[in-house]
Each structure stands twice: as C-alpha cells, then as structure tokens.
Amino acid sequence: MHTTKFSARAVKRLPSVVRRWNSTSAVEAPPAGGHAPSIATSQILRTTRESALKTPGLAFADEDSSGPSRTIVGGRETRKMNTYQAVRDAMSIALQKDETAVVFGEDVAFGGVFRCTMGLSEEFGRERVFNTPLTEQGIAGFGIGMALMGHTAIAEIQFADYIYPAFDQLVNEAAKVRYRSGGSYNVGGLTIRTPTMSVGHAKVEQVPIDDFELPLGKAEVLVPGSDLTLLTWGTPVYHCETALHMLSSPSPALEKLVPESLRSVKIELIDLRSILPWDVETITESVKRTGRLVIVHEAGMTAGVGAEISAEVQKRCFLKLNAPVKRVTGWE
Amino acid sequence: MGVLLWREFGLDNVMNQCFGNEFDTSGKGRQMPVHFGSPAHHFHTISSPLATQIPQAAGVGYALKRTPARQHSIAACYFGEGAASEGDFHAGLLLASTIPSPTLYIARNNGFAISTPSTEQFYGDGIASRGPGYGIDTIRVDGNDVLAVLAAVREGRRRCLEQGRAVLLEAMSYRQVAVGHHSTSDDSFAYRARSEVEDRKRIDNPISRFRLFMESQGWWNAEAEEELKTRLKADVMTAFKKSEKFQRHELGELFTDVYGGEEPWNIKEQREELTGLLRKYGEVWEPWRTELAKFKNAGQDLLKR
Numbered sequence: 001m002h003t004t005k006f007s008a009r010a011v012k013r014l015p016s017v018v019r020r021w022n023s024t025s026a027v028e029a030p031p032a033g034g035h036a037p038s039i040a041t042s043q044i045l046r047t048t049r050e051s052a053l054k055t056p057g058l059a060f061a062d063e064d065s066s067g068p069s070r071t072i073v074g075g076r077e078t079r080k081m082n083t084y085q086a087v088r089d090a091m092s093i094a095l096q097k098d099e100t101a102v103v104f105g106e107d108v109a110f111g112g113v114f115r116c117t118m119g120l121s122e123e124f125g126r127e128r129v130f131n132t133p134l135t136e137q138g139i140a141g142f143g144i145g146m147a148l149m150g151h152t153a154i155a156e157i158q159f160a161d162y163i164y165p166a167f168d169q170l171v172n173e174a175a176k177v178r179y180r181s182g183g184s185y186n187v188g189g190l191t192i193r194t195p196t197m198s199v200g201h202a203k204v205e206q207v208p209i210d211d212f213e214l215p216l217g218k219a220e221v222l223v224p225g226s227d228l229t230l231l232t233w234g235t236p237v238y239h240c241e242t243a244l245h246m247l248s249s250p251s252p253a254l255e256k257l258v259p260e261s262l263r264s265v266k267i268e269l270i271d272l273r274s275i276l277p278w279d280v281e282t283i284t285e286s287v288k289r290t291g292r293l294v295i296v297h298e299a300g301m302t303a304g305v306g307a308e309i310s311a312e313v314q315k316r317c318f319l320k321l322n323a324p325v326k327r328v329t330g331w332e
Numbered sequence: 333m334g335v336l337l338w339r340e341f342g343l344d345n346v347m348n349q350c351f352g353n354e355f356d357t358s359g360k361g362r363q364m365p366v367h368f369g370s371p372a373h374h375f376h377t378i379s380s381p382l383a384t385q386i387p388q389a390a391g392v393g394y395a396l397k398r399t400p401a402r403q404h405s406i407a408a409c410y411f412g413e414g415a416a417s418e419g420d421f422h423a424g425l426l427l428a429s430t431i432p433s434p435t436l437y438i439a440r441n442n443g444f445a446i447s448t449p450s451t452e453q454f455y456g457d458g459i460a461s462r463g464p465g466y467g468i469d470t471i472r473v474d475g476n477d478v479l480a481v482l483a484a485v486r487e488g489r490r491r492c493l494e495q496g497r498a499v500l501l502e503a504m505s506y507r508q509v510a511v512g513h514h515s516t517s518d519d520s521f522a523y524r525a526r527s528e529v530e531d532r533k534r535i536d537n538p539i540s541r542f543r544l545f546m547e548s549q550g551w552w553n554a555e556a557e558e559e560l561k562t563r564l565k566a567d568v569m570t571a572f573k574k575s576e577k578f579q580r581h582e583l584g585e586l587f588t589d590v591y592g593g594e595e596p597w598n599i600k601e602q603r604e605e606l607t608g609l610l611r612k613y614g615e616v617w618e619p620w621r622t623e624l625a626k627f628k629n630a631g632q633d634l635l636k637r
Contacts (some may be wrong), residue, residue: 110447110523131452133417134382134445161381165419252618302598331602332590 037245037253039238044222044271045205049078051203052206057218061097061211064104078206083197086207087116091154098152100189103129105139105156110288114195115159140169140192148177149191157194166192197235201211221286225268229286231309232273232296240269240296283309284316291322300332333366335408339373343567347575354628360581360589369487372534374405375382383415386424386437390498391435397496406492407435414445416459418583425466425498432497436488437468439500440475447523463500476538479545552628582633583610607634 001209004071037043046052053076062077081089094101103124109131111118121129132139136157143153157163163170170192178186197203222237223244232240244267250258268286272278293313295306306327313325334348345357349368358369359377369377376385376392390407395403413419416439428435441461443450450458463470469491473484481503488499521529523567535539547553587603611629612622624631 086353106445107447109452113446131448134448135417135419136415137419138417159380162608164381222466253618254613257612257616303601331606 011276015087037238037241039203039235042203042238042241043239044237045203047204047206049206052078052208055214056220057215058208059126059213059215060208061213078202078210079294082204084114084116086169086205087193088118088120089207089209091117092121092123094152094154094283095120100150101152101154102146103156104132104142105133105193106134106158106162106169107158108132111146112156116156116193125228136164136166140166140174141189143192144169144174144177144187147187148185150189152189154193155322159190160194160196163194165248165289168214187219200320214273215271216274217277219282220271221268221282222271223267223269225266225290227265227267227290229270229290229293230296231270231272231283231296233275234298236296236298237269239273244269256258276331278305278309280312280316284313287317288320291316293321293325294328295325296328298330301327301329304329333368334368335410336368336373336375339375340374341368341370344575345370347571348578351575351578352580353575353578354581355575356581357625360585366382369543383418383420383424385409386411386415386418386420387427389437390424390428390431390433390436393435393492394426395432397434404493406489407433408438410436410438410440412445413439413441413443413450413459414448414453416462417453425468425500428498431466431468432495434492434496434497436485436492437498437500438485438488439502440505441502442475442505444507444524448555449523458502458504460500460502466498466500468498468500469495470500470502472502475505476541477538478538480544483548489567493615496558505538506536567601579628582629582632583627584622584633584637603634610635 032328046055078175079089086312091103096105103120105112107113108117109121109129117129121127132142139155139157147152157166165273172191174187219231222241228246246254247258247265247267248263250263268290270283270286272283283293295308295309297304297306301307304327306329310325310327314321336346337343344355348355349358349363351364352359352363352365354361359367363378364380367378367380369375376388379385379569386409389407393407396405396407409424411421425437428625441450441458445453456462458472460470460472465583469488471484471488474480484501484503488501491499543552543557583606584603586606587599590599610620610624614624614631614635615621
C-alpha cells in the first residue's frame with residue numbers, strides 16, 4: 001500500500017519531482033535576468049575570509065565581548081560552507097562545548113530533510129541528537145521544559161508551515177514565561193530552527209570555524225547610499241541586489257523604461273537581520289539622511305512587519321520624509 | 333488517491349493536479365502535487381500540514397448526521413501513524429467520540445514517517461491501543477490483506493452508522509512505494525536494510541498477495557497480470573504526456589478565492605499593481621514574456637480588464 005504517498009507530509013518534498021519533470025519536458029531554465037547578480041553570484045555574499053571576519057557585530061566566544069568592535073581579522077580561520085553546512089557546524093560547536101545541549105526534531109537523527117544535522121547523531125549519540133514524534137506543539141513544549149531547567153535545547157521544525165501547531169507553546173508559553181514568573185524562569189536556552197530561503201543551499205560563503213555569535217537587533221548596511229533607503233531581510237536581500245543592478249545598468253530591453261536620471265541614484269540597501277527586536281536606530285538614521293524608505297518583504301502586506309516599521313519610521317522621521325514609505329510585499 | 337480513482341476522478345484529473353495546469357480542478361495550481369480535492373467526489377481538498385483533517389473529520393461526520401439526506405453517510409479520514417502523534421489526532425478522536433460523530437478514522441501504519449520508524453513514534457501498542465482510551469470501537473487489521481481491510485472498513489462503517497460515533501481502524505503495512513523511498517529526495521536505504529525492503533516487496537505486499545489469491549482461485553494469471561500492467565502504464569503515461577503540455581490557469585486567478593463575496597480594496601489594488609507591472613514589462617522584458625506564455629491567455633485576462 002502506498003500509504004505515505006497520500007499524506008500531505010509525503011508530498012512536501014515533491015517539488016524535486018516537478019523539477020525533474022521539467023528538465024525532461026523542454027521547459028527552459030529560469031531566466032537568469034541577463035547579467036544581473038543572482039543569489040549564486042551575489043556580491044553581498046561573504047566569499048572571502050576577510051569579508052566574513054568583518055561581518056558587523058561578529059563576536060567570538062573566546063574574546064571579551066566588552067572590547068572594541070572587531071576590526072582585526074588575524075588569527076581566525078574560515079571555511080567555505082552553504083547554509084545548511086553552516087547550521088550544522090554551529091550545532092556541532094554547541095554540542096561540543098555545552099554538555100547540556102541537545103538537538104531534536106522530526107527526522108533529525110538521520111540527518112534531517114534539509115541535511116542540517118548530517119552526522120550529528122553518529123558523532124554525539126542518539127541521547128543528544130534524536131528524533132521526536134511528529135508533534136510540533138510537543139517539540140516546542142519539550143524544548144521549553146529543557147530550557148526552563150537551564151539546558152540548551154535546539155529544536156527543529158521541519159517545514160516553516162509546520163510551526164503553527166506550536167504557536168500556543170511559543171506565544172503563550174515561551175514568549176511569556178519570564179514575565180509571568182516574575183523573572184524566576186526563562187527559556188534563554190531555547191532555539192527553534194525552521195527552514196529559510198527556498199534556495200538557501202546554493203548560497204555559499206566563507207564562515208568562521210570558531211565559536212561565534214551575531215547580534216540580534218542589529219541591522220547591516222550592505223550598500224551605502226544617500227537618495228533612498230531600501231530595507232529588506234531574508235531571500236529578498238538578493239532580489240533587491242538584482243533590482244539595484246537592473247536600475248543602474250538596465251538591459252537594452254528595459255533601457256527605455258528606466259529614465260537616465262534614475263540610473264545614478266544612490267540607494268542604501270539594508271539587511272534588517274532580525275525582526276524583533278528590530279534596529280530602529282540604524283533604520284531611522286538612514287531614512288533621515290535619504291528621506292525615502294522602501295520596505296521589501298516576502299509576507300503579505302496587511303499587518304505585515306513592513307506595516308510596523310512603516311508606522312514607526314513615519315513617526316520618527318516625519319519631517320525628514322520626502323515621500324510616503326512604500327512597501328513592496330507578497331500579494332495576499 | 334486510491335479513493336479518488338475508485339470514485340472515477342480519473343487519471344487526467346490526477347495528472348492535471350500534479351502539474352498544476354489550467355485543468356487542475358483541485359486547487360487551480362496553487363497547491364503542491366498530490367493535494368487533490370473534489371466536492372463532486374465528496375473528497376475534501378488535502379492540506380499540507382499534518383493531521384489537521386482529523387478534528388475536521390469529526391465536524392464533517394457531525395454535519396452529515398445533521399443533514400437529513402445524508403444520514404446514511406459517514407466521514408472517512410485517512411492519516412499515517414506519524415500524523416497520529418500530532419495534537420490534532422487526540423483532539424479529533426476525543427471530539428468524534430464525545431459529541432459524537434459518525435467518522436471512520438483509518439490509520440495506515442506503514443512503520444515509517446519519512447525516516448522515523450514507528451519505534452521512535454510511540455512506545456505504546458501502535459495507534460489502535462489509543463481508541464479504547466477515547467471510548468471508540470477500534471479494530472487493527474492486516475493492511476496488506478486487501479479483503480481483510482475491506483471487511484474491517486465495512487464493519488467500521490456499519491458501527492459508525494449504528495452508534496453515531498467514531499470508529500478507529502489501524503491498517504498494519506510496510507512502506508513499499510515502488511522502490512521504497514518516501515520521495516525522490518529521500519534515500520530510505522539510509523535507515524532501512526535493502527534486504528528487508530526486498531523481502532517485504534516480494535512476500536508481504538498487498539498487491540502480490542491479492543494476485544496470488546486470485547490466481548489460486550483461477551481468476552487471474554500471468555497473462556492477465558502482464559496485460560493489466562502494460563495497460564495501466566500506458567494509461568498513466570498518456571495522461572502524463574497530455575497533462576504536461578497544458579498551460580497554467582489564467583494569471584488573474586492569483587487574486588481570486590482569497591475571500592468570498594465582495595472583493596476588498598487590498599486585493600483590488602494588488603491586482604492592479606500586477607497589471608501595471610505587466611503593462612510596463614510584460615512585452616519588453618524577455619524573462620516575463622517567457623513566463624507569461626505559460627499562463628492561459630498570457631496575462632490578457634488582467635490587461636484587458
């Protein structure tokens with residue numbers, strides 16, 4: 001009986017089947033958009049050791065974090081990794097350095113459906129890297145319980161849309177336990193990982209091999225500019241990079257549609273990096289200089305994160321704005 | 333899919349859904365492959381997240397009971413032993429036994445949820461052992477025995493109607509889809525011994541067992557088997573080749589069905605935004621031109637609005 005074939009879970013991974021069909025039916029490869037940068041050729045990616053080590057906010061665990069921000073790149077090694085390799089590497093470090101750390105989730109033990117836990121159960125044992133039953137609310141609740149005991153719980157939610165059954169645990173419990181217990185308990189040791197970027201595996205960068213952290217609530221200015229602030233995060237970072245390139249050097253087909261006067265505008269591209277807390281200082285500082293803000297995100301417009309940022313920026317930068325804040329988002 | 337084929341949904345509809353083309357009646361090409369649905373065949377559209385259908389099926393059963401013309405119908409709800417770990421499973425069975433609702437829950441326990449063997453899914457005695465805890469009549473059946481499954485489902489249906497409440501059926505099987513992998517990106521030999529899969533395929537397989545039974549009755553033979561295989565393979569390939577050539581639904585369908593009734597301003601504006609972009613770039617920008625050609629009417633439904 002082809003039982004799992006019928007389940008929604010089974011078809012989650014069928015896009016690869018579709019791709020294979022396409023490749024045999026004379027459907028051309030997705031257009032690369034001329035010579036514009038794509039995720040594979042992005043200039044934003046940190047493909048050299050030096051650029052990787054100069055990532056803003058990068059802090060090594062064995063250095064004093066109260067020291068000056070990092071400008072020296074000596075004495076540290078990096079290695080070429082794609083997204084899932086980097087995630088795997090980080091978990092491996094956590095498991096090595098922290099006896100309380102455990103990694104768990106659906107199909108994690110055999111390497112994970114996105115291969116983020118390849119070899120970890122063999123290396124650290126099934127007591128520390130283990131499968132859970134298919135229960136996202138259980139996974140989140142279990143992680144919260146471990147974290148309440150001061151342990152490091154690294155939970156995987158297999159696909160992004162599987163996270164909703166866990167929302168009661170995440171919103172009513174994880175987010176509120178510190179407050180409702182008057183600070184007696186917290187889940188600082190809890191990490192929930194879910195997939196990001198449909199083509200994340202293609203993104204190859206140099207990654208420091210030592211134990212490091214990147215800050216929450218700190219945006220990164222990827223391209224400095226003075227005429228307009230372009231704020232985004234996640235996959236659209238690369239779409240924005242492509243758009244900037246198409247604006248400054250449009251292909252012959254588009255030349256007529258892009259006025260000369262716009263081609264030399266200096267657009268500041270900012271990667272928000274974390275949504276909460278979000279870096280209101282960096283964004284308002286930028287918008288006060290440029291007078292214009294465009295927010296790009298994948299999620300729908302109504303009540304999206306762009307709405308929150310837009311409201312705050314219009315309050316803080318009202319007299320400096322030369323145009324209303326524009327949102328470019330997924331359609332609802 | 334077996335239910336749909338039995339109810340004459342047809343291979344074309346199956347293929348059209350898998351390709352998400354203009355004749356996909358299940359969801360206008362919006363869902364991933366194998367997410368079928370058809371009101372005409374009394375088949376609720378499949379959703380990706382696991383186990384959400386289980387409490388819904390309790391509601392469906394209850395609604396059937398309250399519909400005079402449907403009082404001889406029950407709701408049937410399929411799921412795997414992995415999905416039975418979701419909270420929705422417990423919520424659904426509890427409701428279907430308490431409210432109560434004539435719903436037949438069919439758990440297909442094939443031993444694996446992607447890579448996770450059932451030994452890591454539950455420590456108790458499978459799914460069937462949970463039924464009595466919810467006060468539900470429960471039967472476990474050899475899922476590789478076609479006639480046993482038929483008999484169990486018939487009895488389950490009879491009890492659903494007689495008692496007006498849920499029945500749980502657990503069909504014990506072993507995942508043996510074609511070469512035995514969960515999907516193309518899966519390598520099930522990473523967690524299952526090759527010899528084990530081969531043995532199961534050869535010895536304990538519902539298709540070969542039923543074939544042997546039919547042969548022993550003199551109703552079937554190697555020649556008929558070969559004829560059937562050849563015919564089915566040809567039928568599938570014909571549907572496949574037909575389906576892959578069709579275009580997608582009209583591009584404007586992107587904005588329909590978000591809400592029922594009058595369309596709110598946000599959807600209108602977003603459609604106009606796309607129309608404006610099409611007007612500007614649709615012809616001159618080659619990647620868009622190529623993409624537009626894949627849609628029925630190539631975007632004209634929006635441009636001519």
